[in-house]
Amino acid sequence: MRVAVAAAPLPGLSAGAVADLVRRAWLGRRGADALDVRAVSDAAAVPYATSGVQGMLGATTQVDVPGAAGRRFAWVGADRVVLDYTRSPAAPAGTAGTAAIGRDLAWAARRRPREIVAVLSSFAAIGDLGAGMVGSLSGRPLPRSWTPGLPLPSDMAGRIAAARRVLRPSHLTVFTGGPQRLLGPTGLARAWTRRGMAPALAQEMERALGQASAAMAAASADADAQTGGDLLGAEDLVRGPYAGAGGGAAFGLRIVGARVLPVREAVAVALEGWASQADLCLYVSGAVGESPPGGLDAAVACAARRAVPLVLVCDSASLQRSELARLGLNGVYEIRPGRAFDDAPETPATAAGMAGALTDAVARVAGTWGWE
Structure with a gap:
């Protein structure tokens, strides 16, 4: 058999x-x-283990990310750097959570790999939509007190454009376990109500996420003019099936140029020819x-x-x-x-x-x- x-x-x-x-x-x-x-890999948070995307992509050498708050690791190999955020703790208030992602990305970009891969759980604590990541990656951090619902800095488009330049020429890819929309009936706030969030609080969160995502999408469109070309459409940014992955971090990663893909696409490559002779x-x-x-x-x-x-x-x-x-x-x-x-x-x-x-x-x- x-x-x-x-x-x-x-x-x-x-x-x-x-x-x-x-x-x-x-x-x-x-x-x-x-x-x-x-x-x-299922690109899921697994207690006392990594997501497994690293090994599947051939990035098997574990290295310390220098300067990280606490100890964090990356995995390198085959002209690729993999950053695994599936087991990241619940995002704190403000931009501190995704600011760490921005610092990690800046470190990875300095290694000049062909591809930088970030792995996000499809469902996670609601964060700052990647605004803190944009700030730290661009070298112009946002105030730590900023949260969705507050006005964005007036030069957010400049921060987005600068963050995109830092990542070039590497390609940024995000893998996530499955769909998680940002807004609407299958959005983050609704997902949290199924896990016990009070409906009134969830409604307030939905409103704040809607305002912040619209403002960041508009800033992204302005940044397109600075970096050349129409990188992403605002409608696609906000309403994409994976925009809410990682508590909304995927939304911010798309703004700086990432492809956000379901992990099944990487698994399909890993399983080529797998069942061809099987019983x-x-x-x-x-x-x-x-x-x-x-x-x-x-x-x-x-x-x-x-x-x-x-x-x-x-x-x-x-x-x-x-x-x-x-x-x-x-x-x-x-x-x-x-x-x-x-x-x-x-x-x-x-x-x-x-x-x-x-x-x-x-x-x-x-x-x-x-x-x-």
């Missing part, structure tokens, strides 16, 4: 470690099978909530092209059986059943048990799906 495995990070385990554990667990149950195991495909990911894992769509497409069954092995899931067909899955196995409904936080002790639980889950799949 030939099995194709795509392994994303799990709590306490890198994608590479997950891949190794899956290989050993499967072959321990079915030693004659042939496995094609590849490390991928079964396996996708391993973290907890599955109201949205499927960021890279799963790419695996579903690969398996569907070859009419190969695809099984999801996830940390935990709140999926109903009726949803499996809609997602293109032939089965779901939970590593830690019920964890999706447990509000207890992940700790080093609970993450330490992941390796054993994953081994047991993969052995169950191998025993169920084997033909002999």
